Amino acid sequence: MVKAFQIASGPRVRFGRGEAAQVGEEAKGLGMTKPMLVTDPGLTSSGALDSVIKGLEDSVVEYVFYDQAEANPSDTSILAARDFFGENGCDGFIAAGGGSTMDTAKTTLAIVANGGVPSDYYGRGKATKPGPPLITVPTTAGTGSEVTMSSIVTDTKLMIKTVLADDSLFAKLAVVDSALLAKLPSHIAAGAMMDALTHAIESVGSPASNPWTEALAFESIARIGAHGRAYVDDPSDPEAADAISLAAMLAGRAFTNTGLGIVHSLAHPLGAYHGLHHGTANGIFLPPVMEFNLPAMRDAYARMAPLLKEGAAHTAEAAIDAIRELNTDIGIPGSLREADVVNEDLDVLAKDAAESHQVNTNPVPSTQEDLKRLLLAVLE
Ligand SMILES: [Fe+2]
Incomplete structure (x- = not known):
């Protein structure tokens, strides 16, 4: 007999080489008119995001570029990202990068939707309000953050890495294009x-x-x-x-x-x-x-x-x-x-x-x- 279990299946996925070029059309389809393109410094200069950016430009989606996602993102970096999102009138997230970049977008999404600061939502099932739509575009193969409901944050006061998790943190879409890994x-x-x-x-x-x-x-x-x-x-x-x-x-x-x-x-x-x-x-x-x-x-x-x-x-x-x-x-x-x-x-x-x-x-x-x-x- 199978022991009772539950499954949360998570985002729709577009998997395949070249799929990153579809991010612009997908953003439009999800109703984004001014997404915040979250990435980290260095990734754009490597050319890894060229296809994503071209796709956005071809689809005439106005986006705001934010390349300040940190490695092991701190709670303070999340507050800066939240302020940037608000000040620029953004209405969605495209997180293109590794786990830290995707987690930056997810934790920011949580406090944009629920208010407060990251520490209000440590643990499971606290950041419950649905936020603006999120598209994840991994540029490493490992973290799985593109399809998970969790996000890791480093608390600078407690000096711990901890987790926020809730169904509301699932991306709407994960675009997994292994051509983006070529220069890793x-x-x-x-x-x-x-x-x-x-x-x-x-x-x-x-x-x-x-x-x-x-x-x-x-x-x-x-x-x-x-x-x-x-x-x-x-x-x-x-x-x-x-x-x-x-x-x-x-x-x-x-x-x-x-x-x-x-x-x-x-x-x-x-x-x-x-x-x-x-x-x-x-x-x-x-x-x-x-x-x-x-x-x-x-x-x-x-x-x-x-x-x-x-x-x-x-x-x-x-x-x-x-x-x-x-x-x-x-x-x-x-x-x-x-x-x-x-x-x-x-x-x-x-x-x-x-x-x-x-x-x-x-x-x-x-x-x-x-x-x-x-x-x-x-x-x-
Ligand atoms: Fe891990």
Whole structure:
């Protein structure tokens, strides 16, 4: 018998190479007359957004350009984005960028619709009023933010990375065009992809995992196993880039329904305090956390092993080995050495991790001491 479950399916998706050129027509169709085009500094100069901008201009959609989305967006950056939206009379969002850019648009949307400041809506189900329409256009393959109902924000007073989540944060449309990934530097492609793989694996481990999310997560894992190395080697390879874009989106749809686990609990404070790339941090923590979770996950990990590495034994250990091998091959470090973390930082990092809501959806209960041990295991 299947245990009862619920699914929130999220935005309509346009997937395919060249689809970004349709963003202008889609914005018009959604009733936007003056969208705020949210992106980050540097992305436009790379030419990654040329097709999106051309599409907007061809469709004669007047848009306002905002390239101040931060990496690990802070609550103060969200207030600046909200003011910009209001001052320019915008009526919709087009978020073209990585996870931080899409999350900037989602958190801004939440406070435009509900009033107040980001901290009023931390947690699930608080920012409930529908906001202006949002189109997400990912330029990395990893975060899945294009199809999730959650948004990460860094609180500058509490010094934590935390989450806002509600159905109202779903985009109206996600345009997933893997041609936008062509110029990604390898280390960003690698980190973002490990974020997607972590989303898939942590979704399977959640107590809320169900046949629907599991199908998405396993398909995501299989595509990363088959195409991950080729993609990081050359993100302009259409077959590999399509596969990893799809993997990121499938994992996003899975975890937005199930929640994540303690890889994310451990990775978020490293982003807030040490600026470590989110996906890279996940890649570092994933193997030791899988070892920690073995008592509950042996069968599921064994099923993942041959998907991660062709010909691997159907054992949980083989899956963990395959991930360590993948990390090495794509340049993910095996420790936090490069992140300037010292022994004295560990208590604060472990405390923040223990207070994160993802500990509740990890397959094995963890104490602050357990989390400190996991940090210590990757310190050097
Ligand atoms: Fe993530």
